[in-house]
Amino acid sequence: xxxxxxxxxxxxxxxxxxxxxxxxxxxxxxxxxxxxxxxxxxxxxxxxxxxxxxxxxxxxxxxxxxxxxxxxxxxxxxxxxxxxxxxxxxxxxxxxxxxxxxxxxxxxxxxxxxxxxxxxxxxxxxxxxxxxxxxxxxxxxxxxxxxxxxxxxxxxxxxxxxxxxxxxxxxxxxxxxxxxxxxxxxxxxxxxxxxxxxxxxxxxxxxxxxxxxxxxxxxxxxxxxxxxxxxxxxxxxxxxxxxxxxxxxxxxxxxxxxxxxxxxxxxxxxxxxxxxxxxxxxxxxxxxxxxxxxxxxxx
Numbered sequence: 001x002x003x004x005x006x007x008x009x010x011x012x013x014x015x016x017x018x019x020x021x022x023x024x025x026x027x028x029x030x031x032x033x034x035x036x037x038x039x040x041x042x043x044x045x046x047x048x049x050x051x052x053x054x055x056x057x058x059x060x061x062x063x064x065x066x067x068x069x070x071x072x073x074x075x076x077x078x079x080x081x082x083x084x085x086x087x088x089x090x091x092x093x094x095x096x097x098x099x100x101x102x103x104x105x106x107x108x109x110x111x112x113x114x115x116x117x118x119x120x121x122x123x124x125x126x127x128x129x130x131x132x133x134x135x136x137x138x139x140x141x142x143x144x145x146x147x148x149x150x151x152x153x154x155x156x157x158x159x160x161x162x163x164x165x166x167x168x169x170x171x172x173x174x175x176x177x178x179x180x181x182x183x184x185x186x187x188x189x190x191x192x193x194x195x196x197x198x199x200x201x202x203x204x205x206x207x208x209x210x211x212x213x214x215x216x217x218x219x220x221x222x223x224x225x226x227x228x229x230x231x232x233x234x235x236x237x238x239x240x241x242x243x244x245x246x247x248x249x250x251x252x253x254x255x256x257x258x259x260x261x262x263x264x265x266x267x268x269x270x271x272x273x274x275x276x277x278x279x280x281x282x283x284x285x286x287x288x289x290x291x292x293x294x295x296x297x298x299x
Contacts, residue, residue: 033223038125039231041223050089050098064117075115084115086149103170118148130173144173155299159196162299165189185284188297191217197252208258214242217296230279239271239296248295
């Protein structure tokens with residue numbers, strides 16, 4: 001989790017820039033996570049990529065692979081600057097060259113976004129992942145997986161800035177006549193914001209010297225160990241604000257004079273939560289609605 005320290009002059013601005021440049025990630029505890037059905041959530045590490053990778057694509061990340069090197073992923077752009085994609089390489093036993101899959105990534109007009117592979121891959125147990133298991137034994141023997149990409153954006157304000165990222169998961173599964181790729185989950189994964197709150201000496205006194213409001217959001221995505229069939233996921237978040245009581249939805253100077261007891265990091269109870277995500281129909285659904293947390297998860 002990226003966490004910003006309390007601002008103290010110019011040094012705080014340096015910390016902010018470092019925070020905005022850091023890679024946002026939905027963290028998953030090590031090592032490999034397994035559930036009752038035999039599904040496995042595995043970390044990916046940077047490794048040499050497949051030899052037959054598309055040379056026409058402009059890579060925007062390194063190759064990240066499973067420990068056995070049977071699955072590798074990277075983000076890249078193909079042709080048009082806006083045509084971002086997640087490249088997935090699957091090495092099948094008995095085949096010299098890997099099979100490549102391409103997950104198109106949605107762009108948002110003129111908004112500048114960075115795309116990075118989620119550094120984990122969920123390998124599903126035999127017979128799990130496809131709506132209808134293939135009749136072809138060779139296709140049925142191939143692994144179905146969940147892969148992810150982190151969609152990152154940031155902006156700078158006068159005296160501050162913000163960054164935010166989302167995790168988008170896609171399912172790759174095998175059928176008798178080939179493969180299918182579909183999007184199954186998109187959730188906020190990380191957010192940081194520093195908002196200037198002092199514009200005069202009077203403001204500094206009213207704010208007890210704390211001249212920036214800070215907002216932080218982080219999330220963990222884990223594999224529930226008691227899941228059966230399609231993987232069951234647990235999504236856990238933590239949101240904080242500094243000083244206590246501030247909000248991006250109202251003028252901080254209108255909340256009255258701050259005291260020393262307000263100069264603390266406060267956990268937001270509404271946006272610090274846990275949900276169990278189960279696959280239903282075409283994607284994952286939480287066991288309860290997600291709260292509205294845009295002040296932590298949007299720019």
